[in-house]
Amino acid sequence: MSKRAVKIEAASRERLKKLLVDLMLIPGLSGHEGRVRRYLKRALEELGLETRSDRLGNLIATLPGAANAPSVMLFTHMDQLGFVVRKIEADGFIRVERLGGVPERALPSQEVLICVAEGRDRTGLIANKSHHATTPDEKYKVVPYMDLYIDAGFSSREEALAAGVDIGLPVVYRPHAIALSESRIAGTSVDDRAGCAVIVEAARLLVKSKQRPTVHFVFAVQEEFNLRGALTAAQILSPDIAIQLDLLLATDTPDMGYRGDVRLGGGPAMSLYSFHGRGTLNGTIPHPALVSLFDGTAKRLGANLQRSAHTGALTDSSYVQLVGQGVASIDLGFPMRYSHSSLEVCDLDDLEELTRLLVEGIASIGPGFSLDRDDYE
Structure with missing residues (x-):
């Protein structure tokens, strides 16, 4: 690895850390996301991206790309419980x-x-x-x-x-952030201000990419309220592909080992199955084209892509995937401990690797990228 590459990665890491901590310190309850939205609006406009909001409050920025390639909605939620x-x-x-x-x-x-x-x-x-x-x-x-x-x-x-x-x-x-080590951050609303930080950094890198599809960056509202805030943005944008970022439950603590094999600091993770049956009756089984895409991308990068399958939690991709004729969807994310408590924990190494995975994977979606399920199943 060249000295220049090391410097670029170090700069990316510092930007991610600042974005994450800044966002964790901004209150933004579901339905009251204005302060978070204004911060993210400024961050995107500094990258030269124009932003707009729908009537529900979702923040949207579009980066044009190859006209014949499937369009991508890269989204996460900016609200908190x-x-x-x-x-x-x-x-x-x-x-x-x-x-x-x-x-x-x-x-x-x-x-x-x-x-x-x-x-x-x-x-x-x-x-x-x-x-x-x-x-x-x-x-x-x-x-x-x-x-x-x-x-x-x-x-x-x-x-x-x-x-x-x-x-x-x-x-x-009460918003606050604590450095537990050089890479581990604890505090409020890691769910999902970490996802917001990753999308801003991914947008910075995709702006510089010569090859890419059209990418819609969406910061959604009201996910913690009813999981449907991103729906209005998806209805406006009609994307072919939806990539949703959120936490994936870390299972490396004494009380969580039976739930899976997702380790904090072990790299980004991909959900292969999510379901919530307590009244919600929904979940996401990812589109096989996207599983193949990110599996292959991780291998090319030499990155570790962890795999998760769980019940009891879901994301707004569960509803976005049902828009129009159907949106090819996948949940990607970062391992996180102690979800929905006042002190959640994530690892900056995982956020860095997730950003790399997203940028490389999205940039490789070209005009010949097939979403025909029979090409994969």
């Missing part, structure tokens, strides 16, 4: 409604941010009953979120209202 203010008690304590798959057992003692407006947000904490007053039965009980409350320092409902806190306001885990 959290809460919505449900009630303000007379004594100033705040009750919330859960938005998204928030784990109730991990909520007491968490710091939160009540998103009033930029410069006016209020920090609070989810109260945890004093240990000295906790009965033996209570010590082993998960308190339902409906019974929890937030202490934001207010002494009355009127004081909270005067500070701008009201019914319907978004509340998220």
